[in-house]
Structures are given as C-alpha cells and as structure tokens.
Amino acid sequence: MVEQGKLSVQQAVSYLRGQDYQPDLAPRIEVLSPKTLDESIVAESLSPSAYRPIFSVEAD
Numbered sequence: 185m186v187e188q189g190k191l192s193v194q195q196a197v198s199y200l201r202g203q204d205y206q207p208d209l210a211p212r213i214e215v216l217s218p219k220t221l222d223e224s225i226v227a228e229s230l231s232p233s234a235y236r237p238i239f240s241v242e243a244d
C-alpha cells in the first residue's frame with residue numbers, strides 16, 4: 185500500500201501539472217510468505233500501523 189500511495193500521488197501531480205504520466209501504473213506485487221518475508225518488502229507493502237491519512241484541499 186505504501187508504494188501504491190506514492191505512485192498515486194505522483195500520477196495526480198503530473199496530471200494536474202499537465203505533464204506526461206502513465207495511465208496504467210501499478211506497483212510490483214510481491215508474494216509474502218514465511219520464506220520470502222524480507223523486511224524491505226514488508227515495509228513497502230504495508231502501511232505503518234500508526235498511519236492515519238489526512239486529506240486537505242485548498243484553493244490558490
């Protein structure tokens with residue numbers, strides 16, 4: 185979810201700035217199992233437990 189969120193924000197910013205963006209973009213899907221449970225993969229796959237999104241829109 186972390187990587188997907190980063191990609192989403194990058195896509196939105198590029199779109200709003202009128203810049204090129206990839207319409208079909210998704211993070212690599214990693215299989216999480218006891219044998220492949222690498223810490224870096226987990227960190228990029230799952231949101232931190234204390235994460236709470238805050239959304240705000242302000243006019244210029």
